Amino acid sequence: MDNLDAARLQMAFTLIFHIVFACIGMVMPFFMIIAHKKWLNTRNPIYLKLTKSWQKGVAIFFVTGAVSGTALSFELGLLWPEFMKYAGPIIGMPFSLEGAAFFVEAIALGFYLYGWDKIPEKFHWFTGVIVGLSGVASGILVVSANGWMNAPSGFDYINGQFLNIDPVKAFFNPAWFTQALHMTLAAFTATGFAVAGIHAYQIYKERQVELHKKAFKIAITFGAIAAILQPISGDLSAKDIAKRQPVKLAAMEAHYETQKGAPLYIGGIVDTENKTVSHKIEIPKALSFLAFGDFDAEVKGLNDFPDDVKPNVPMVHYAFQIMVGIGTLLMVVGGLFFISLKRKSWWQKNWYWLLFAILAPFGFIALEAGWIVTEVGRQPWIIHNVMRTKDAVTPMPGMIYSFYFYLCLYGILTVAVTWLMTRQIKSLNNSKTV
Amino acid sequence: MLYVVLFFLLVSLLLYVILAGADFGAGIVELFSSEQNQKITKKTVYSVMGPVWEANHIWIIILVVILWVGFPEFYNVLVVYLHIPLTLVLLGITMRGVAFVFRHYDAYKDQSQVVYDWMFRISSFATPIFLGITAGAMVSGELIITENYSNYSFAELFVNPWLNGFSILVGLFFAALCAFLTSILLIGETNETNRPIYVRKSKIANITVIILGFIVLSYGMIFEIKFVTDFLKNPYTISLVALSGILIFPLMKSIKNARRIVSRTLAGVQVVLIILAALITHYPYLIIASNTEMSIIESAATESTINVLGISLIVGGLIILPGVFHLFKSFKMIKILE
Numbered sequence: 001m002d003n004l005d006a007a008r009l010q011m012a013f014t015l016i017f018h019i020v021f022a023c024i025g026m027v028m029p030f031f032m033i034i035a036h037k038k039w040l041n042t043r044n045p046i047y048l049k050l051t052k053s054w055q056k057g058v059a060i061f062f063v064t065g066a067v068s069g070t071a072l073s074f075e076l077g078l079l080w081p082e083f084m085k086y087a088g089p090i091i092g093m094p095f096s097l098e099g100a101a102f103f104v105e106a107i108a109l110g111f112y113l114y115g116w117d118k119i120p121e122k123f124h125w126f127t128g129v130i131v132g133l134s135g136v137a138s139g140i141l142v143v144s145a146n147g148w149m150n151a152p153s154g155f156d157y158i159n160g161q162f163l164n165i166d167p168v169k170a171f172f173n174p175a176w177f178t179q180a181l182h183m184t185l186a187a188f189t190a191t192g193f194a195v196a197g198i199h200a201y202q203i204y205k206e207r208q209v210e211l212h213k214k215a216f217k218i219a220i221t222f223g224a225i226a227a228i229l230q231p232i233s234g235d236l237s238a239k240d241i242a243k244r245q246p247v248k249l250a251a252m253e254a255h256y257e258t259q260k261g262a263p264l265y266i267g268g269i270v271d272t273e274n275k276t277v278s279h280k281i282e283i284p285k286a287l288s289f290l291a292f293g294d295f296d297a298e299v300k301g302l303n304d305f306p307d308d309v310k311p312n313v314p315m316v317h318y319a320f321q322i323m324v325g326i327g328t329l330l331m332v333v334g335g336l337f338f339i340s341l342k343r344k345s346w347w348q349k350n351w352y353w354l355l356f357a358i359l360a361p362f363g364f365i366a367l368e369a370g371w372i373v374t375e376v377g378r379q380p381w382i383i384h385n386v387m388r389t390k391d392a393v394t395p396m397p398g399m400i401y402s403f404y405f406y407l408c409l410y411g412i413l414t415v416a417v418t419w420l421m422t423r424q425i426k427s428l429n430n431s432k433t434v
Numbered sequence: 435m436l437y438v439v440l441f442f443l444l445v446s447l448l449l450y451v452i453l454a455g456a457d458f459g460a461g462i463v464e465l466f467s468s469e470q471n472q473k474i475t476k477k478t479v480y481s482v483m484g485p486v487w488e489a490n491h492i493w494i495i496i497l498v499v500i501l502w503v504g505f506p507e508f509y510n511v512l513v514v515y516l517h518i519p520l521t522l523v524l525l526g527i528t529m530r531g532v533a534f535v536f537r538h539y540d541a542y543k544d545q546s547q548v549v550y551d552w553m554f555r556i557s558s559f560a561t562p563i564f565l566g567i568t569a570g571a572m573v574s575g576e577l578i579i580t581e582n583y584s585n586y587s588f589a590e591l592f593v594n595p596w597l598n599g600f601s602i603l604v605g606l607f608f609a610a611l612c613a614f615l616t617s618i619l620l621i622g623e624t625n626e627t628n629r630p631i632y633v634r635k636s637k638i639a640n641i642t643v644i645i646l647g648f649i650v651l652s653y654g655m656i657f658e659i660k661f662v663t664d665f666l667k668n669p670y671t672i673s674l675v676a677l678s679g680i681l682i683f684p685l686m687k688s689i690k691n692a693r694r695i696v697s698r699t700l701a702g703v704q705v706v707l708i709i710l711a712a713l714i715t716h717y718p719y720l721i722i723a724s725n726t727e728m729s730i731i732e733s734a735a736t737e738s739t740i741n742v743l744g745i746s747l748i749v750g751g752l753i754i755l756p757g758v759f760h761l762f763k764s765f766k767m768i769k770i771l772e
Contacts (some may be wrong), residue, residue: 054726056539056541059539060535060539063531063532063534063535064531064532064535066491066531067527067528067531067532068528069495070491070494070495070524070527070528071524071527071528073495073498073499074498074513074521074523074524075519075524076502077498077502077509077510077512077513078513078517078521079518081514082510084506084509084510084513085506085507085509085510087507088502088503088509088735089503089504089506089735089736090504090508090739091736091741092499092503092504092739092742093503093743093746094501095499095503096496096500096503096743096746096747097746097750098751098756099495099496099499099750100490100491100746100749100750100753102495103492103496103750103754103757103758104753104754106492106758107757107758107760107761108757110761111761138657152463165735165736165738166738166741167738167739167742168742241664271556285467336746379624386483394513394514394517395514395583396517396588396591396592397588398588401516402521405521405525409525409528413528413532416532416536420535420536420540420541423540423541423542423734424541425640427539427541427542428541
């Protein structure tokens with residue numbers, strides 16, 4: 001494996017982990033403050049217990065998210081020094097604001113975690129709200145920086161020089177809004193379903209049912225609403241990509257031949273040799289409509305792009321199918337949850353809880369798949385149409401060892417966090433029923 | 435605006451050194467304690483640092499962001515040539531953060547605590563050493579800044595600049611500084627019976643700092659390291675170091691009289707003076723390589739970037755600094771209103 005591939009693998013690997021930690025750290029505070037609010041309103045001790053156990057989860061994920069985020073802020077430079085040298089001054093603004101938002105979050109979390117019975121009740125609750133809001137702000141800011149890599153703006157690229165830098169314009173690049181919206185909803189969907197799934201499993205196992213049902217309801221409400229809204233944001237993203245990164249769209253759909261009234265492929269196996277897709281379900285004219293809002297619009301195919309600007313088509317295509325497939329599934333199940341609020345009898349059924357327990361990891365699978373679509377789909381560029389990833393990588397040889405090193409590090413981290421969370425749940429279940 | 439940015443760079447560096455330094459020191463003090471004292475230290479440290487320790491470590495993110503946004507070429511040299519020690523710093527920060535959470539948030543307090551404790555202590559010791567090594571490497575005169583990587587071996591470019599006597603000594607010196615900060619901090623946080631432990635520890639740490647400082651300078655003189663010879667020639671540097679040295683006397687007195695705010699402030703000021711002395715020696719040439727010197731000012735980004743960065747920092751600072759202050763105050767880490 002050459003240096004570039006090793007560095008890319010390491011980056012992918014770190015991001016895959018960080019995204020999970022960061023999303024949970026960003027969304028869970030909202031569950032926590034809802035439970036907290038219910039405790040303040042009802043004085044039902046179950047809500048207090050729930051708040052406190054979620055608060056531990058938030059703390060654990062915040063810190064692991066923070067350290068893996070610190071690692072990333074170093075890694076960006078360590079792995080892609082040439083990228084950072086030029087991109088830093090242009091997209092630094094969202095990053096410095098992200099640092100500020102993250103700082104606010106850490107301060108607020110300090111108040112929240114250690115403020116029980118020490119600071120006024122309402123203010124204490126409010127610090128929890130700040131934790132949540134600043135977490136979401138951090139997420140949006142970072143995604144905006146990623147948006148710039150897809151839609152570089154705020155500079156003139158003349159003879160290999162980045163001139164007339166306008167950091168504000170770079171921040172509000174054409175991709176920032178669609179990406180930030182899509183990611184925020186995805187974070188709520190994934191975390192909502194994951195947390196709800198864990199609690200559903202506990203209900204299925206008949207442990208502390210009353211508490212877990214309350215927890216389930218809070219988490220899944222967020223998850224279900226986000227899942228139902230997500231297709232709207234997905235449509236905005238697709239139309240945006242069709243305009244800005246047509247080759248990415250073509251790879252997502254494994255769409256080889258340029259044609260008017262292009263069909264949409266669902267599933268299918270990509271044959272890169274013959275440039276065809278077999279075993280697919282074909283919906284006539286749907287791709288043209290989804291990309292341009294016109295059934296007869298022309299969609300440019302992969303064959304009309306030079307080879308050296310194409311990403312890995314099968315990977316992008318499969319990842320896209322996984323994302324959309326799971327997204328649709330979660331949207332339907334989210335609908336089922338709202339129906340179940342009317343049909344209370346479902347809440348007594350085992351299948352209901354088992355369904356949500358099984359779905360626990362699916363939101364995150366979709367979320368990771370989505371990032372693979374956007375990141376692998378951007379290749380071979382690190383800055384779309386401006387700088388190639390191979391020109392940005394560190395000149396230091398031996399990155400493969402660095403990759404192994406991070407593999408071990410994050411492997412240990414995952415095992416450790418999982419172990420810690422299991423112990424939290426176990427201790428919660430073993431505690432006396434309130 | 436450039437000077438606003440430099441000001442924030444300096445402030446976040448100093449705050450990181452002092453706040454995170456005291457954090458690292460906690461693990462180091464624990465590492466070099468008897469088993470009985472380790473338990474006391476662990477408890478005291480948690481009660482002091484618990485609410486703020488996360489905030490303490492964010493300063494390095496701010497530091498890194500300012501560097502790569504505002505001074506991209508300078509940052510580029512660090513991340514390319516000091517890749518290995520920075521990765522080790524990163525490993526230390528990760529291990530430490532995780533160990534800290536685990537030992538305080540694990541739902542069960544059982545045998546696994548032993549693992550967390552050792553992870554915490556060792557990474558607390560190793561991280562400041564590698565941070566110091568990185569800082570030492572910047573001025574060691576061993577860096578080779580080049581466009582033609584193939585003219586040099588891997589070791590010449592990526593290992594020798596930091597794996598040398600001078601850099602390692604600087605690393606040890608920084609770790610000793612951290613232990614010094616913490617032991618002073620802990621004197622004020624513990625009860626009457628345990629106080630002598632930390633008074634003794636702070637003396638040991640203080641002496642270690644002085645001895646190591648002396649060794650670093652002598653080593654530099656013997657091997658004619660440019661940074662050290664300049665350090666000893668620069669009148670500002672010498673005055674700052676001398677001032678820091680003189681402060682030992684009031685410090686010892688305030689420790690004796692159990693005036694904890696005064697002693698903390700004095701210890702903090704001492705460390706700040708030492709860092710400033712090191713920075714001023716060669717300012718603005720903060721990287722001294724074998725073939726060139728690199729000015730932080732000259733590597734600044736274009737004006738529009740610096741302006742936006744400066745404004746972001748001012749706005750961010752207005753939100754963050756009062757927040758940090760209140761956090762420290764609410765949990766009685768600052769007792770000015772006492």
